[in-house]
Amino acid sequence: MFLEARGIIKAFGSFRAVDGADLDVTEGEIVGLIGPNGAGKSTFFNCLAGDTQPTAGTIRFLDRDVTNATPEDHARFGLARTFQVPVTFEDMSVADNVMVGAFLRHRARAAARRVAEEVLDFTGLSALADTPARSLGTPGRKRLEIARALATEPRLLLLDEALAGLTPAEIRLAIELVRRIKARGITIVIVEHIMEVILSLAERAVVFHQGKVIAQGAPRAVVDDPAVVSAYLGHHMKRVRV
Amino acid sequence: MSLLSVRNLSVRYGDLVGVSDVSLEVPEGGVVALLGSNGAGKTTTLNAIAGLVPTAGGSVTWQGADITGRPAFAVVGLGLALSPEGWRLFVQQTVEQNLRLGATVLADRKRLPVLLDRVFTLFPRLAERRRQRAGTLSGGERQMLAMGRALMSDPKLLMLDEPSLGLAPAVVETMYETLGRLRGEGLTLLLAEQAVELALEVADYAYVLQTGRTVLDGTAAKLADDEDVRRIYLGLETE
């Protein structure tokens, strides 16, 4: 199995943000994690990224137990991530931000530089290479985060709401980028609030509700699932006339 | 005349669009629901009305006066209270301290015990736990406290952000019963809610937000039968 999470529980005090969630990802697919506010998908995502360690459960990536591995180990194993609120290195130029990622697999500056240039080109950031990251707008930052993660040459890319807050035109560009990343053979797990994105992008949607996975499958089938409709629309499902 | 009137409101977070064009009217004594899926801009709209986030355009009018851009600590004194998303309780302090903090802007301090009594009558559970730290409360109790705290400023308009979020169905029922009682007492309500059906049961009028705009509005009865609501919520057939 490419990525396999089993029985993940993440408790904060007595509150279980994630309450026994499982997830399997096969190589080459795009998986969308969705669910209403407070469903636990972001916490689950952070467990996958190694940013926080689950209270119980195991995560295996490429047959390696990564449950308690550090974020830097995750990067080394080929599991890269972006952040919900972009954390770019403000003082550095766009190209230098990407270089930090590229140095993971290339010790020499020239080699790292080549990787960075290729990634900048791929993500359409070449023209901004020498601009300081601090002068980028948020859509640019989100793109830069993706570029930086790609420069680590990952097998799996975890995107945390990479499209939230973008305008429809920017969303279309971002969706196009994600598709091209997949075409490079990189597997993608994306957490997203905006249902439209998941519908047009993901091959499989995994729906969270109250810390559990309540449905998964093809996105269009999932949104017709009564359990999902109920989770999104409220508790009085029986009486919703649609 | 509306108690609260929001026209073409827009809010930007840096260059992210929070909401881009929201207009709504809240008549005195009415219950208005703000519907929409995650990330549609409901919370941003309420926060902008309450003065927590700066507006980038549009106007907020309260009882005929323009209050756009007033800081939150000034807005609450005018009679608009917000029970924010995620409750935002002062978890290190007791239930009673939280409630008393809610009464900070109360001009007539003699009203404080009266208001405290009202909250404890509405929510007997809070009376039982008045000396307990807010951090030790259950989810339902936290929601009660957040609502009670907002009521302590004796507002004309109470804004509630997702009162049903993360609560067990039974607790949600009680919550909504309480909203009905408050309405009976003449309180004006503006609630943002993901649980459509519930919200439409208690509201007279509703606005539906999608990607930061009001895209649909109508009486609750009309919207409850509207096919578009489902489409907007589940994102079907948007192309």
Added chain:
Amino acid sequence: MILLQVIVSGLLMGSVYALFSSGLTLIWGMMNVVNFAHGDFVMLAMYVAFFAFTLLKVGPLLFVPLAAALLFMLGVVVYLGLVRHVVRGPPLAQILGTFGLALVLRYAAFWAFTANFVSLPDNLVGGTFDIGGLRIEASRLLGGVLALVITIGMHLILTRTALGSRLLAVSEDRSAAMLMGIRPDRMQAIAWGFGAASTGIAGALIALFFYISPTVGESLALVAFVVVCLGGFGSVPGALIAGLAIGVIEALSGYLIGAVYKDVLVYSLFLIVLWVRPRGLMGTS
């Protein structure tokens, strides 16, 4: 018996430590700002006491409140003029800002009052008590007991009054506090005022039995930092316990292994605690 004597004097000194640390912990806990000029606030308060006595001929009954009032104003001014702005900047700016302030205060005192050590007369407050064989200087007793009372009072203000509740509300959740109608900037200015005023009282009390010099704040500030780190940031009861503990440890080690090594012991202890518990003995994560 001697040991008991040492412990008692350690406790008395410790309660003064607790008092001047509680001002630091209040500010630190509320805003995550370290006031590196804290020791120099103590120093200024000591000079206030000294000059109030020598120039105005007033005793502790007046100069302690005077120091509190003056330092309160200083705290408010420093918050509004400097701290409010540097907290928005990079961490280096915070350190520089209050360190720079420390230098200005310390060397302004140096320049104005010279480096000479001065002190209040020993007999300003009574002589020495003899309680069941324990000899206690009245000035230390007064200082210690008063400090204890004020520290506890400060804790009560924070936990039992509307003002304290509002101060804590701002530190817990600034936005939510604003929704209550609280003005965060005003509360934080008051917190700085309170923090500085308690430091002022502590300084005036220490002046009763301690030498006064422009650089006296340096070592006292380090003690305060240790107390705050041990007690947990923002915790007045923590500062009280840690302050008493440091007072006793200092006194005991001074007595048992020699005065010069008491600081060595205190700092080592501090480093060990930070190492084992990066957020202090009583700190919460």
Added chain:
Amino acid sequence: MKHWPIALAGFVAIAAWPLLVHDVFLQRVGALVLLAAISASAWNLIGGYAGQVSVGHSIYFGIGAYAALTLYTELGWPPIAGAPIGMVVSMLIAVVIGTPTFRLRGHYFSMATIAAAELARILASNWPLVGAAVGLMGPPRPRSVADLSFISPVPYHYLFLAALVALLGLTWAMQRSRMGYYLAAIRGGDRAASSLGVPVLRYKLYALLLSAAFTSLAGSLYAVMVGFIDPESALGILISVKMVIVAALGGAGTLFGPLVGAIILVPLEETTNALYGGSGTGITFIIYGAIIVFVARFQPGGIAEIWRKLTERRPTRVS
């Protein structure tokens, strides 16, 4: 390195300084500027580039200074022989201090470094081998050239210049290497850096090792030039504070920032000291303090920030 002509002109001016001015006071100021630039540039490696604000670097400065003069008093070696030993000891101490304290965040880290330095100062004040509170003297008169004991400041000027050039050259190379990028990433944020595979703790330690070694060298050079140290002048908290101030004024985390800061502050300090004599140190530090309060309040990025704003092409807002 767009501005290399300016850098070159600056270097030539600094190199020529003692030949241009004949006044010994001015020559001495020149040497002291370079010395301050060395220690501030060394601090800059950890405090500026890696963003870990140490306020206890006096400990490394002191180790270097004491190593130099202790070797002389105990074994009769030329003081400069203590420099490499001081550097090694400093690096060992850096490991001992850095390993636990790098887990601390923000102010906790700064506090811990202060406490460690203060501990060292008290220990030195009570250790007879290093002269306790009295301090140590260097050779009263030069026994050979190896003692590096000169009356004129000029030889020191070039000695310090060589050390500074070596340090800045190393910093420049570091800045361009993987380590430079990693440190900049760490300063930008631990969390994002480690998500890209940066071993955060290890690189902080590397930076501290380099920083400690060169701070120690600065201490040794100081001891060699001045020929007298005591706990206050080699291990006092003001030594640490000055490093921070000099670097921050010029621009922490920039190659030439510390040098620029030294060029501004040291002449100021020496002039006020000269004008107001012994008790004038008060004035010096009042001015010092006022400057850094001002910098923190209005220009937290230091002079480098102003420079950057002047030279950078106005960034067009891009998406």
